Amino acid sequence: MYKILTLNNISVKGLERLPREKYEISSDTSSPDAVMLRSFKMHDMEIPETVKAIGRAGAGVNNIPVDKMTKRGVPVFNAPGANANAVKELVLAGLLIATRNIYPAMKFAETLEGNDAEVSTAVESGKKNYVGSELHSKTLGVIGLGAIGIRVANAASALGMKVVGYDPLISVENAWKLSRNIQQAMSLDHLFSQCDAISVHVPLLDATKGLVSKERIAMMNDGAIVVNLARGGICDDDAVLAALESGKLSSYVIDFPTSKLLRHPNVIAFPHLGASTGEAEENCAVMVADQVRDFLEDGSIRNS
Ligand code: MLT
Numbered sequence: 001m002y003k004i005l006t007l008n009n010i011s012v013k014g015l016e017r018l019p020r021e022k023y024e025i026s027s028d029t030s031s032p033d034a035v036m037l038r039s040f041k042m043h044d045m046e047i048p049e050t051v052k053a054i055g056r057a058g059a060g061v062n063n064i065p066v067d068k069m070t071k072r073g074v075p076v077f078n079a080p081g082a083n084a085n086a087v088k089e090l091v092l093a094g095l096l097i098a099t100r101n102i103y104p105a106m107k108f109a110e111t112l113e114g115n116d117a118e119v120s121t122a123v124e125s126g127k128k129n130y131v132g133s134e135l136h137s138k139t140l141g142v143i144g145l146g147a148i149g150i151r152v153a154n155a156a157s158a159l160g161m162k163v164v165g166y167d168p169l170i171s172v173e174n175a176w177k178l179s180r181n182i183q184q185a186m187s188l189d190h191l192f193s194q195c196d197a198i199s200v201h202v203p204l205l206d207a208t209k210g211l212v213s214k215e216r217i218a219m220m221n222d223g224a225i226v227v228n229l230a231r232g233g234i235c236d237d238d239a240v241l242a243a244l245e246s247g248k249l250s251s252y253v254i255d256f257p258t259s260k261l262l263r264h265p266n267v268i269a270f271p272h273l274g275a276s277t278g279e280a281e282e283n284c285a286v287m288v289a290d291q292v293r294d295f296l297e298d299g300s301i302r303n304s
Helices: 066-072 084-100 102-110 116-129 147-158 172-178 188-192 214-219 237-246 278-298
Strands: 002-006 023-026 034-037 053-056 139-143 162-166 182-184 197-200 224-228 249-254 267-269
Touching: 034 278, 053 278, 084 102, 084 147, 084 197, 084 224, 084 249, 084 267, 084 278, 102 116, 139 147, 139 188, 147 162, 147 182, 162 188, 172 182, 188 214, 214 237, 237 249
Parallel strands: 002 023, 002 034, 034 053, 139 162, 139 197, 162 182, 197 224, 224 249, 249 267
Antiparallel strands: none
16 A cells, blocks of 8 residues: 655545555655645655655645755656646736726725616716726736746737747747747846736746846836746845836736735735646646656656
8 A cells, every 4th residue: 555645635636546445645644655735835844754756736846845855866746737727817817907907996896886877877987997908919028938938928919919938948949839929038138128017937946036126127118017926036026016116017916925015006916826726736636646656656757
């Protein structure tokens, strides 16, 4: 019997890939053969020596001490691309909420009361107060052209946006093989200098920490939007808040809010929802369960 320790809820579809006659799945931390998790932070946890593999049902692995595990010879599996559609759709939602004043307009609509004539008069005042702007013809910069970035680029392009992309690891030719909708920027600074909005799709690493900086925000078009559904820390939040105050930025869409960000009216914050669709949860769980099972049973490694 293999023992699997689950540190977060893992979709049943994924757990079904681990047959009950061979796998015992529980939150019992004693002598597990493998760990499966979503966002549980493993850095401060004492990881039992019996652990032979770790499976993260998501793309990012920054909640796992990967270096420590690599030294122990323990592979860390993840699920790149498995939740890319879910993230793409929330990026579009964030951009639309920002440009069409959707949240304040809905809050206003919730306050409407009275008879039909009174509601109709109030609706007309709301119509004047919540005039938005269009994404069509605006320029979106996509930073990171992996599974999510490419999907965001294609979806934004379908809305009539001009898309500029940047990825330090992907050449112009290869970016075009992935999507004909992307014009590649020569550098990050070049990308920022063209954009009305940017969306980041890179992991949080030393090289990407503070990548959306005061200097780069200053290069963007006035009233620009920053979308960060990747990881907190990629944007310099103090620089973003100052730019929201000055009007340089009109909105900041963030999936990893901090208390100071939550206080700003132009921050559109989600509670780490990018990958939270039933479909994405199933896809991620199936992908990592297959990898963990194959590794435990025959030592094969398809992605780690
Ligand atoms: C990811 O890294 O893909 C997400 O953080 C997954 C999740 O929401 O658990």
